[in-house]
Amino acid sequence: MINYLWLIPALPLAGAFINVIFSRKLPRAVVGLIACASVGLSFVFSALAFLALLNADEHHRVINVFVYSWIFAGDFKVDIAFLLDPLSALMLLVVTGVGFLIHVYSLGYMAHGEGYGRFFTYLNLFVFSMLVLVLANNYLLLYVGWELVGLCSYLLISFWFHKPAAAAAGKKAFITTRIGDFGFGLGVILIFLTFGSLDYADVFSRAPETSQSLLTLITLLLFAGAIGKSAQLPLHVWLPDAMEGPTPVSALIHAATMVTAGVYMVARSHALFSLAPFTSELVATVGAVTALFAATIALTQVDLKRVLAYSTISQLGYMFLGVGVAAYGAGIFHLMTHAFFKALLFLGAGSVMHAMRDVIDMRYLGGLRDKMRWTYATFVAGALALAGFPFLSGFFSKDEILASAFESGHYVLWAMGLLTAMLTAFYIFRAVILTFHGAPRWAESSTKVPMKMREDVQSPESIVPSPKSHFPHESPATMVLPVIILAFFAVIAGFVGLPSVIGSNWLERFFSPVFGESHAPIAPALEWFLIAASVAVGLIGIGVAYWFYIARPEIPARLTQRFPRVYQLLWNKYYVDEIYSALFVQPGHRLAQFLWEFVDVKIIDGAANGIGRAFAATSRVLRAAQTGYARAYALAMLVGTVVVIAWLLMR
């Protein structure tokens, strides 16, 4: 038995608790140490748990740990209880491992700002929440973690709350995801009413006897939550704005961990989704469409963090494509590799911002290659992994998803995924080149840039450079070291899940107690073809980026002029925010205003006051009876009392 499992979430919670109370009195070093140590220790215990599972034989790789009975009423009963199985064990490693590295990175990144203690409190609280989400053994506890990570996301996006854009972005994130959670919450309730329990074990074992229509409804409701949390169409709008938060937050929460919760939830609920083919098709379709959609937006953005944000939305789409075509292991595989390379890319972007005094607009970057060698090298490693360069982590995981889509007959979705892969390779190398190559544009004075252009770049982090020139420098060791470790994993992590023509898929075997036995391997010729296609589009994308931004840098401008409509559409992110504002936000606000000012004040309260006035008018008539003589009143009371008593006694 693993009796230290509860420590894994408890340690970061304790860290948050200590810092929320004492961080104002403690020196910064101690605050940072508490925060990092708690997550570090949590990682150690996660690793121990992982090893324990590895050593256990296959039938003993699912462990439930009861903590206490939480909510009960009648036949409803939910426990605080944890589940350790291969899926949660891997997630533990990713969350605490990447989480720890990002904590360490933050020591350097946040060193100079205000709110140091508050930042680490939130960050620790986030790790705790994410661990609850991952470790839950029932849907309600999953929901708890799910909502708590949403809280932390809100707190951290609006960490610099004095910036209006940050405060607005935090609120937008919380509310948008809550719209999805509206469905998720109802789904959880329907699970209870259907299965009489919320424990995974009960639910999954009873799923096969349940009607397909009910399962379809349940999974649709659950997926609504995933759409919100994992920023898929049509609820993706909050994630780009979430870049208002500090960059380590973007790396940890809005790339590596929290946003993948939807994918984890679908994979965790595979017993339900695999019995609901309609929902699964929808999951795959939403995933593929979102992947392509977000990748096209990423093509034109000039804010490096926003490019990465749209890239995250796009990559999450891949993961949903994977779990939607029942390749649950592949979806989680990509979740893991993405956690490494996307965290790496974000931290690289953070290093750039750190060096450039918060400038993140790529139009003012360039030429940083020589100033920040480590950052450059690691960023390129991450970019290659994202682009699906052969033998890097993203290559294997993305390829497995695409192969599964093709193999299951989803040719259109596969083609969309392939196209997305090409766009991905292009936009990320566009970003690499604009940031690190070419002539530095940061010495330029801000006055040369027409301010009008800046309106569309909402991030206040992307401050227009001040006229005084910058002296970009490499970041301190606390920031570089985590990035190097992430780069290492971004490069090699793919080897745990090799395609069958190359080697053996260790990860799939590891997951077999959760997802069942792997299906028959694809024909080698087909698999080689699919791999070749992936490699080809990736290389084409990188090549085009090189051609557009190094070899023939005048091409992008010409394309923009040639297709202004397309460019405007992409630059404005398909106007989704504007459409939602016109369709929901403003009419909703007008309706609320109408309900208050007309219905409430005029009609309802007006009626009440009108009745009051009517009585007042009547009483003016009756006032004549008020003679002011006490004996008259006494007489009236006596008569009244006698009448009442007489009536009572006569009955």
Next chain:
Amino acid sequence: MNNVISLLLSIPLISALILALIPRQNARAIKLFALFSTFASFALSCSLFASFRATSDLQFVERVAWIPQFGISYYVGVDGLSILLVMLTTFLMIIAIGGSWNAITDRVKEYHILFLLLEAAMIGVFVSLDLFLFYVFWEFTLIPMALLIGIWGHGRRVYAAIKFILFTMFGSTLMLVAILALVFIHRDQTGVLSFALSDITRNPIPPALQPILFAAFALAFAIKVPMFPFHTWLPDAHVEAPTAGSVILAGVLLKMGTYGFIRFAIPLFPSAARDFAPLLIALALIGIIYGAMVSIVQRDIKSLVAFSSVSHLGFVMLGLFTFNAQGMSGGILQMVNHGLSTGALFLLVGMLYERRHTRLIADFGGVAKPMPIFAAFFLLVMFSSVGLPGLNGFVGEFLILVGAYRANALYAALAATGVVLSAIYLLWMYQRAMAGPVTKEENERLRDLSPREIALLVALAVFIVWIGVYPATFLDPIQASVMQLLGGFK
């Protein structure tokens, strides 16, 4: 301790008497003694809670004939339906007295006397098992609260106080008629004149009479809750009331309405209750959505919180009228949760008001900067009200939604929109008042919380977290009573 409830009732009454003897110049002694008295009451109610057995029996029952000619008795006791509300009342009284420490400088003596009288009346409402006694306490809460609003309130305080009285009286007059009718029906059936609830429920009320009598009770309670469309007295009362008045009004007085339903209206008239349930649920659902929508566009933080109460109490009513274990337990727990969360919200708004003498959202902005501790508590309370898991509101709200779904999926779907809307109105308010740059000079040097204020908020926070993390303490004692109520109902 056979008369612990009488003791509970008499502590505030005797304290009020003693306060009357303290010279009014001695304001500090008055405040200290009032605070001491509320602590004593809370300690006693805690011991009551500690020795409460989780069965459906009425406990700590005392019954003494009061006006035997009319079958009126002093008949009190608690069960799972009322024990939490007694606790809530005595707890929020500490917050109310502690919260008005510096805010009240005028007529301090009268203020505290009225509050203690109010406390006795509120406890009386929750422990009365005799209809007449209940009615007396019910009406008696009206006077001190109306005076508290009318004397220590803000601008339109007299209008608000009169409105509060008229609305409540309108309902309670009908209730009195219904009570008398019940007693006579009972006398016709048995020949015994009795106002005791246990006597009257022994013989079922003729089905033909149930609807009209239920309607009379329900109207009185619905106005108190308040349910849509009887809610318009509430924003006025809240906006004008002093901070502590709002805390108690939202925290306790509104619960008298919801409590009335489970203690009287439902057990007395089960078949009418079932017939009326769709109507009441419809009003509850309208209240949930309507209250939340109207909250979004409020400019005054207090009236925002007041309208949010309409929404939250819609949840409570929805839960109670699902007639299943989850909905009812959730509804009862949510009464406590709303008392804590909304009480805390009013307290927080009051703290801002004491500093800036305004409650308009537009007058603030960036307050989190000069007042970080205040902001932290504001966040916690806000998320408790939003129903974030791990905090109290979630447990009640989720149970209610389970119960609602069980009754009808549409109920749950409509109610759940309230969960989304609550995030909109509260987070938007927080964004405008607390976040952003400090735009007004007056807000730059706002004092952060004093140790007294922190202590009050910590006390509230403890329960907010406790109920969220370990609700068993509070769910346990109500289970048996809920099951009995449902059993008698079928």
